[in-house]
Amino acid sequence: MKLSDGVEQAIHCAAMMTGLAPGAxxxxxxxxxxxxxxxxxxxxxLQALSRAGILRTVPGPKGGYCLxxxxxxxxxxxxxxxxxxxxxxxxxxEIRQRGPNPLPGRYFKAPCGIxxxxxxxxxxxxxxxKGVTLADLLEDLAAVDxxxxxxxxxAFLARNQRx
Numbered sequence: 001m002k003l004s005d006g007v008e009q010a011i012h013c014a015a016m017m018t019g020l021a022p023g024a025x026x027x028x029x030x031x032x033x034x035x036x037x038x039x040x041x042x043x044x045x046l047q048a049l050s051r052a053g054i055l056r057t058v059p060g061p062k063g064g065y066c067l068x069x070x071x072x073x074x075x076x077x078x079x080x081x082x083x084x085x086x087x088x089x090x091x092x093x094e095i096r097q098r099g100p101n102p103l104p105g106r107y108f109k110a111p112c113g114i115x116x117x118x119x120x121x122x123x124x125x126x127x128x129x130k131g132v133t134l135a136d137l138l139e140d141l142a143a144v145d146x147x148x149x150x151x152x153x154x155a156f157l158a159r160n161q162r163x
Contacts, residue, residue, distance in 0.1 A: 025064030052082035077129035090118035
């Protein structure tokens with residue numbers, strides 16, 4: 001399974017917003033600059049996160065984005081689904097019923113074993129992502145950070161957050 005670059009960008013941006021002061025926002029341009037990504041591509045994903053209720057958008061020249069929910073209430077699955085959509089990664093087209101000399105329909109009453117296996121894997125993948133929140137990611141990061149990562153983020157927020 002391959003996820004778009006937008007998923008990584010969306011997760012990092014949401015994680016960055018956990019450090020905002022109450023009532024503060026970050027612009028899409030500032031987030032794009034911090035992460036070294038295309039502002040227009042990132043903006044598309046920030047808008048998707050807003051539509052999904054993960055981010056709150058503040059319009060206007062001093063506007064930007066902030067989390068709409070607490071970090072412990074935002075799972076990685078929430079972010080992935082907002083960016084990638086809710087369709088399963090595997091879509092069975094029932095190609096086993098195509099081609100020359102197809103068999104009668106009675107041979108295809110049971111679901112395709114490939115489809116069953118792929119959807120089982122998808123459920124496990126989604127359950128794993130649902131079990132990890134932004135708060136969990138921050139806790140894991142704090143356990144390995146010697147202070148440099150936090151200092152870089154805090155300095156960025158001090159310069160770029162808007163009240």
